[in-house]
Amino acid sequence: MKYSNIGYNPKENLYIVDDILKTRGPLNVGFQITRKCNLKCIYCSEASNLPDLSYEQIKKGLINLRDAKVLKVNITGGEALCRKDFVDIVDLSKDLGFHVAIDSNATLVSDEIADSLSGKLIYFESTIDGTPKTHNRVRGRYDDVIKGIKKIAERKIPLYLAMVLLGKSLDDAKHVLKMGHELGAKYVKYLTPIPKARGKELPDEYLNNIFLEDIWQNVCEFKEKEGLSPLISLADWSKIGKGSVILVNSNGEMVGSPSIGEPGCVTPLGNILKESVENLWKNYPYKINHVNKYTGKTMRILQH
Numbered sequence: 286m287k288y289s290n291i292g293y294n295p296k297e298n299l300y301i302v303d304d305i306l307k308t309r310g311p312l313n314v315g316f317q318i319t320r321k322c323n324l325k326c327i328y329c330s331e332a333s334n335l336p337d338l339s340y341e342q343i344k345k346g347l348i349n350l351r352d353a354k355v356l357k358v359n360i361t362g363g364e365a366l367c368r369k370d371f372v373d374i375v376d377l378s379k380d381l382g383f384h385v386a387i388d389s390n391a392t393l394v395s396d397e398i399a400d401s402l403s404g405k406l407i408y409f410e411s412t413i414d415g416t417p418k419t420h421n422r423v424r425g426r427y428d429d430v431i432k433g434i435k436k437i438a439e440r441k442i443p444l445y446l447a448m449v450l451l452g453k454s455l456d457d458a459k460h461v462l463k464m465g466h467e468l469g470a471k472y473v474k475y476l477t478p479i480p481k482a483r484g485k486e487l488p489d490e491y492l493n494n495i496f497l498e499d500i501w502q503n504v505c506e507f508k509e510k511e512g513l514s515p516l517i518s519l520a521d522w523s524k525i526g527k528g529s530v531i532l533v534n535s536n537g538e539m540v541g542s543p544s545i546g547e548p549g550c551v552t553p554l555g556n557i558l559k560e561s562v563e564n565l566w567k568n569y570p571y572k573i574n575h576v577n578k579y580t581g582k583t584m585r586i587l588q589h
């Protein structure tokens with residue numbers, strides 16, 4: 286979700302978004318409802334050794350976010366669908382007034398789950414890591430991912446795709462964009478890997494990709510030449526700035542990520558079960574990086 290016009294009043298710690306929304310919290314929050322996952326992506330930036338909050342604790346955290354006037358919540362993991370109460374959490378988030386998005390590997394999407402999500406999400410985001418061969422090397426279960434994504438697309442739920450660019454991956458990037466077009470995705474997001482958890486063990490040619498600019502330019506040309514429909518963007522974390530993404534870990538700790546160069550590659554804010562989101566956000570040092578990302582100022586975006 287991209288915002289267009291944001292003003293900030295530092296005295297009141299108040300953002301005015303598109304002349305409509307007034308918030309004293311982040312514009313967008315990823316809520317990790319679990320760190321459990323059924324896949325082992327080689328670049329995963331989230332270690333799995335954290336406990337899950339209970340449903341009631343998640344509810345308390347979501348109410349805290351709502352009270353700070355946070356507009357959008359991205360329910361994520363780990364793999365969010367590993368929780369049996371996943372749909373209940375989506376419904377709760379919707380009932381509390383959030384714009385709700387889902388970030389999922391799609392392998393656990395059944396017809397029943399897809400039906401239960403219909404009409405509730407601003408988008409469902411999943412990742413394809415390239416051609417079937419590359420995808421299966423990076424995370425596995427390509428066919429199951431595509432099958433789950435198709436169930437989402439069949440319900441007309443807005444679909445976003447993501448791909449982490451690993452080295453000389455132009456052919457993979459083109460494949461993902463073409464799949465996005467065929468699946469009816471609105472958006473294909475290209476990302477650089479994050480040196481965090483398993484991601485910090487990646488080879489240097491992945492973490493410092495010298496082909497990045499060439500890949501982006503060629504994908505833009507490919508999109509135009511082939512008339513492919515999705516909006517595309519590139520998030521280069523080294524240029525976006527520290528702490529641009531706000532996450533609530535599965536234990537309630539709120540962090541800014543990625544904060545490359547800081548311990549754990551995160552910037553701690555505090556625990557949303559113990560302190561108001563408004564107070565946590567007020568003292569956060571990287572608010573401008575967060576705002577610039579979600580207004581598209583530090584993203585590479587090709588809309589046509």
